[in-house]
Amino acid sequence: MATTIHQPPQIDPQSLLDQGRSGNGGWRNLVPADGDLRVALDHSPPPSSTAIYVVLFAITMMFAAFTSALIVRKGSSLDWQTFTLPSILYFNTLLLLASSVTLEVSRRRVAALMGGLKSQGGSPARWLYITLFLGLLFVGGQYVAWSQLRAEGLYLATNPSSSFFYLLTATHALHVLGGLGGLVYVIRKLSKSALLRSQLVATARYWHFMGILWLYLLLLLWMKL
Amino acid sequence: MHDVAAHAAHHAPPTSFIRKYVFSLDHKVIGKQYYALALVAALVGMALSWFMRIHLAWTNAAIPGLQLLTKNGAPGGVMTPEYYLQLMTMHGTIMVFFVLTTAPFAAFGNFFLPIQVGAEDMPFPRFNMMSFWVTFTGFVVLMASFFTGDGPTLGGWTQYAPLNAVGPVGGPGQGLGVILWAASIALFCVGQLLGSLNFIPTTLDLRAKGMSLMRLPLSAWAWFITSCMGLTAFAVLMPACILVILDHVAGTSFFVASNLVMNDQLLPHSGGSTLLWQHLFWFFGHPEVYIAIVPGIGIVSHILITNMRKPMLSHRVLIYSMGALAVLSYMVYGHHMFVSGMNPFSSLAFSFPTLVITIPSTIVVLIWTFSLYGSKLRINSASLFALGFISMFVSGGVSGFFLAQPSIDIMLHATYFVVGHFHLVMGVAAMFGIFGGTYFWFPKMAGRMMDETLGKIHFWLSFVGAYCIFMPFHYLGMAGNVRRYSTFVDDFLQPLIPVHRFITVAALITGAAQLIFLYNLIHSRFWGKPAPDNPWEATSLEWSTPTPPPWDNFGGKLPVVYHDPYQYGVQSSVGDYVMQTSPEQVKKEHDEK
Numbered sequence: 001m002a003t004t005i006h007q008p009p010q011i012d013p014q015s016l017l018d019q020g021r022s023g024n025g026g027w028r029n030l031v032p033a034d035g036d037l038r039v040a041l042d043h044s045p046p047p048s049s050t051a052i053y054v055v056l057f058a059i060t061m062m063f064a065a066f067t068s069a070l071i072v073r074k075g076s077s078l079d080w081q082t083f084t085l086p087s088i089l090y091f092n093t094l095l096l097l098a099s100s101v102t103l104e105v106s107r108r109r110v111a112a113l114m115g116g117l118k119s120q121g122g123s124p125a126r127w128l129y130i131t132l133f134l135g136l137l138f139v140g141g142q143y144v145a146w147s148q149l150r151a152e153g154l155y156l157a158t159n160p161s162s163s164f165f166y167l168l169t170a171t172h173a174l175h176v177l178g179g180l181g182g183l184v185y186v187i188r189k190l191s192k193s194a195l196l197r198s199q200l201v202a203t204a205r206y207w208h209f210m211g212i213l214w215l216y217l218l219l220l221l222w223m224k225l
Numbered sequence: 226m227h228d229v230a231a232h233a234a235h236h237a238p239p240t241s242f243i244r245k246y247v248f249s250l251d252h253k254v255i256g257k258q259y260y261a262l263a264l265v266a267a268l269v270g271m272a273l274s275w276f277m278r279i280h281l282a283w284t285n286a287a288i289p290g291l292q293l294l295t296k297n298g299a300p301g302g303v304m305t306p307e308y309y310l311q312l313m314t315m316h317g318t319i320m321v322f323f324v325l326t327t328a329p330f331a332a333f334g335n336f337f338l339p340i341q342v343g344a345e346d347m348p349f350p351r352f353n354m355m356s357f358w359v360t361f362t363g364f365v366v367l368m369a370s371f372f373t374g375d376g377p378t379l380g381g382w383t384q385y386a387p388l389n390a391v392g393p394v395g396g397p398g399q400g401l402g403v404i405l406w407a408a409s410i411a412l413f414c415v416g417q418l419l420g421s422l423n424f425i426p427t428t429l430d431l432r433a434k435g436m437s438l439m440r441l442p443l444s445a446w447a448w449f450i451t452s453c454m455g456l457t458a459f460a461v462l463m464p465a466c467i468l469v470i471l472d473h474v475a476g477t478s479f480f481v482a483s484n485l486v487m488n489d490q491l492l493p494h495s496g497g498s499t500l501l502w503q504h505l506f507w508f509f510g511h512p513e514v515y516i517a518i519v520p521g522i523g524i525v526s527h528i529l530i531t532n533m534r535k536p537m538l539s540h541r542v543l544i545y546s547m548g549a550l551a552v553l554s555y556m557v558y559g560h561h562m563f564v565s566g567m568n569p570f571s572s573l574a575f576s577f578p579t580l581v582i583t584i585p586s587t588i589v590v591l592i593w594t595f596s597l598y599g600s601k602l603r604i605n606s607a608s609l610f611a612l613g614f615i616s617m618f619v620s621g622g623v624s625g626f627f628l629a630q631p632s633i634d635i636m637l638h639a640t641y642f643v644v645g646h647f648h649l650v651m652g653v654a655a656m657f658g659i660f661g662g663t664y665f666w667f668p669k670m671a672g673r674m675m676d677e678t679l680g681k682i683h684f685w686l687s688f689v690g691a692y693c694i695f696m697p698f699h700y701l702g703m704a705g706n707v708r709r710y711s712t713f714v715d716d717f718l719q720p721l722i723p724v725h726r727f728i729t730v731a732a733l734i735t736g737a738a739q740l741i742f743l744y745n746l747i748h749s750r751f752w753g754k755p756a757p758d759n760p761w762e763a764t765s766l767e768w769s770t771p772t773p774p775p776w777d778n779f780g781g782k783l784p785v786v787y788h789d790p791y792q793y794g795v796q797s798s799v800g801d802y803v804m805q806t807s808p809e810q811v812k813k814e815h816d817e818k
Contacts, residue, residue: 047348047426054425054456058418061460065508069468069501073479077496157476160496167471171464 052202056209059175063213066171070164070224081159082225085218086148092141093218096176099134100211102127103183107204110190114197128187131207135180142173161225168217172210179207238776248358250350251776252423255357256336257670262361263328263659266319268743269368271736273316280304282722282729284712295376298397307397309711310379314398315367317382318406320652321513322413323364328659329520330455331360331420334448336670338424340767341445343433343784345777347423356423360416367409370402378402381709383510386480386502390472390494394487404473407466414463417455424452433766435786439541440805442765442790443530446544447523454512454519454551462509465502472497503565507558514651515554518618519547521658522589525611528665529593531763532608533600534801536791538592546585546592553582563631564638572631579629586622590615606680607761610661613688614654620692621650624699639709642702645695653691660687660742667746668760672773673753679745683738690735697724762802765790769806 074080106127113124146166149155154162182203189195239245249255276288280303287302298308335353339346347353370377375397380388384406393400428441428449441449468479472494480502481494526543530536537543559567559575593615602608624646628634637643660683667675706713706721713722759768766786770779784806795811797803803811 047430050426050429051348051422054422058421058456058460061457062464065461065464065505069464069479069505072498072501072504073496076498076500077483079478079483079496156471157478160478163471163477163479167468 048196048198048202052205055206059209059213062171063168063217066164066168067220070168070220073160073164074224077160079159080161082161083149083152083154083159085165085221085225086145088141088145088148089218092138092145093214095134095138095141096211096214099131099138100208102134103131103204103207106131107200110195110200111197125187125190128183128190132180132183132187135176135183135207139173139176139180142169145169165221165225168221172214172217175213176210179203179210182206248354250346250354252335252339252347252350252353253670253774253776253778255353256332256334258357259327259332259335259360260670262357262364263324263332264743264746266323266327266364267656267739270316270319270324271739273312273319275733275736276304277309277312277316278729278732280309280711281713282726294371296374298376304711306711307379308376310381310709311377311398311402313709314379314381314384314406315371315377318367318410321382321517322410323360323367324659325517325651325655326413326417326455326513327360329524329655329662330448330451330516331356331417333444333524333659333662333666334424334451334520335420337666337767338445338448339427339431340770340774340778341442341765342428342431343436343766343779343786344427344431345779345783348426348431349423352419353423356416356419359412359419363409363412363416366405366412370398370405370409373398373401373405375400376402378406380406383506384469384502385506386499387482387485387494387497389469389502390480390497391485391487391492392473394490394492400473404470407469407473411463411466411470414459414466417459418463421452421456421459424448425456428452433784433786436805439544440786440789442523443526443537443540443543444520444523447520447526447547450547450551451516451519454516454554457555458509458512458516461505465505465509468505469502500562500565500567503562504558507561508555510561511558512551512554514647515550517651517655518658519550521614521618521655522547524658524662524665525614526593527765528607528611528661529597529602530791530793531665531761532603532605532611533596534603534793535596535600536789536793537596540789540791543589543592546588549585550582550589553578553585557582560629560634563634569631576629576631580626583622583626583629586618590619590622605664606675606677606684607661607665609681609684609688610657610664613684614657614661616688617649617654617657617691620696621646621648621654625650637702639707640702641698641706641708644708645698645702648695648698649691653695657687660684663746665761666767667749668756669767669770669772669774671750671753672756673749673751674756674760675749675753676745679741683741683745686738686741687735690731690738693731694728694735697728700724759804762800764788764792764802764804766805769804 106124109124109127146169149162149165154165156163156166186195186200186203189199239249239251244250246254249258276291279286279288285303288299288304289302291299291302291304295308298305298311304312335347367377375393378384378389378398379396380399380403384403388395388399389403389407391399428445432438432441468477471477472479472481476493478494478497480499481492481497482499483495483497485492485494526537556578557575559571560579563572563575624642628637628643628646664675664680667673701721701724704717704721706718713719713725756772758770758772761768766784767774769784785808786805787808788803788805790805792803792805792811794801795803797807797809797811799807803809
């Protein structure tokens with residue numbers, strides 16, 4: 001074996017790695033150590049867990065903007081007319097909460113399946129379909145609420161209170177439709193046995209957030225309209 | 226159902242032209258697309274400023290060809306006051322959104338953030354592609370307003386209510402023009418939110434082994450902090466734009482007050498709040514200033530360190546200062562509304578953080594200055610523009626001290642003093658950051674070197690030119706010259722017209738100097754000297770890849786990081802630096818002392 005004359009001073013690479021000042025900074029797990037991209041990718045945690053919080057934060061900011069607009073608009077005007085919320089909204093609320101429960105059941109079943117445990121009564125896909133159905137019912141129920149208000153003569157431009165009602169509920173419904181798209185994606189992946197746990201977890205977090213957001217919106221509308 | 230499938234779908238090297246250059250999933254191509262968009266937008270914005278400057282200096286001068294752009298705005302090439310305002314609005318909107326946000330953050334960030342953290346791409350390449358094309362569509366929609374009946378909106382880039390919501394009765398462009406403006410900005414917001422969706426997980430989750438947060442280069446930190454700011458700011462501006470559109474097309478009354486009579490017409494709206502728009506807009510608007518400037522701070526630090534051949538006095542304090550700027554930028558927005566009729570106590574509350582935000586800015590400048598002290602700075606186009614950035618940032622920042630105090634701001638508000646302030650601190654400084662970044666990273670992006678002599682000529686003409694243009698603005702403001710007037714007919718403004726003529730000549734020359742940059746860019750892209758992998762003897766990961774980088778950045782491998790980002794002034798086998806990826810142990814010069 002040839003001798004290298006200008007061998008740079010070498011030390012154990014591991015000790016240099018550990019010198020990162022903030023400790024292990026949460027970098028990617030590198031398997032194997034030579035850094036082959038394909039193998040390393042297969043062992044990296046998927047970034048969707050961070051990304052879903054980014055999405056939820058953006059949605060929070062958006063509704064925070066609408067909320068502050070509502071408060072300022074109501075506070076600065078004399079033309080605000082209150083109206084009673086359509087009672088179907090409370091039924092819709094139950095539907096959305098129930099869908100969160102069914103999704104959670106499904107998520108646990110999938111997790112058990114991935115962990116190698118036997119499925120306990122009913123496939124996870126069935127619970128996902130039930131969640132999808134409940135979600136669609138919720139959006140349908142919101143449409144019924146809008147129709148009822150229209151029948152009462154309350155349109156988008158009738159009064160600032162109705163403007164905000166349609167604005168907030170429609171924006172929320174659009175986001176719920178986005179969540180339904182996520183559920184369809186998860187069901188398709190599950191049927192092909194290509195579903196990642198992280199994808200299901202991200203979808204579930206989004207869906208539960210839609211429920212929490214709706215409870216907040218209902219409280220806001222109930223208090224302010 | 227195993228994680229092996231996780232990344233099997235990760236994109237393979239593209240083969241078709243469309244996938245390679247148009248709808249590319251590669252963050253590097255997307256970065257270049259953003260750069261090209263910013264370049265086109267900057268040329269349009271600059272041309273508009275030329276038209277405005279000529280009109281301000283020689284009110285009755287005909288600008289040949291201007292009448293072709295507009296139906297009624299410039300009969301015989303002489304612009305009407307309304308058309309002046311329309312051009313001004315478009316200049317501001319194009320420059321703030323499609324240049325100052327797009328180039329330093331979206332363009333350079335897209336290209337270099339994944340490489341600097343040691344990743345093969347962004348985590349969601351499809352969203353990344355959408356991010357660019359949505360932004361591009363936003364630009365097209367904005368440009369389309371030039372060609373609608375009465376042209377683009379004239380409300381200024383801040384689009385104050387109620388003018389933004391009254392409809393065509395408000396003047397040319399206040400109907401369809403405003404709707405297109407709001408739609409364009411809403412699209413832009415979506416594009417930037419999709420950008421943040423990629424930038425944040427890239428920084429947090431895709432770092433190579435050994436790349437702790439404190440080992441990230443300052444530019445990567447700047448892009449990360451900016452993406453967090455963008456996530457908060459654009460998520461508020463988008464709903465505000467939706468409310469404006471609803472006021473136009475759905476008959477709602479969010480922004481137009483009751484019984485408003487405009488041009489002898491009683492408007493049908495009732496009870497809207499004009500201050501509401503200002504609150505929503507400036508909650509976005511002030512962080513936007515930092516969205517434009519923080520990437521510049523990171524880029525400039527990165528360039529200076531490489532050319533000083535030593536790290537900054539404190540890597541950590543610089544990062545914390547950028548973070549402090551980001552947080553404080555949300556607490557100061559009310560200083561844009563001191564004279565809006567807002568509660569005077571609110572003015573006081575907003576004045577205090579506004580003065581406080583000068584502390585992290587000052588810390589950044591002091592770190593730069595004292596790090597530069599005694600260093601043997603390598604003078605090249607990139608380092609010159611980095612020095613220019615500091616100069617502009619300080620000059621523009623100092624006038625901020627004056628404007629931060631409500632009592633002085635009441636006098637200076639809506640004068641050229643404010644225009645001079647924000648052009649220097651936000652416009653020119655950020656542009657210098659973009660230029661510095663271009664001269665520094667062009668070899669890696671294009672695989673060829675830029676011409677240094679032309680670069681230095683470009684710097685000196687731009688540096689002197691920018692001061693000739695914007696320093697007199699402060700004088701004009703103190704002399705009481707109000708902004709947004711297309712002509713100056715008042716007696717007390719007559720003695721100031723020669724100053725305006727001087728500024729116009731300076732603007733024409735400085736603008737023309739940018740054509741040198743454009744020539745250098747295009748010529749070097751095709752005929753420049755081929756660039757080596759690491760022309761500046763730099764340490765960060767982008768210089769450890771081949772030039773130009775392969776589609777997966779590191780040629781089928783992920784790098785391992787062994788060092789802090791800026792190991793200069795050391796003794797190693799390659800020179801006075803050691804790359805982050807080198808496992809070689811080095812002796813630091815200051816260790817010996």
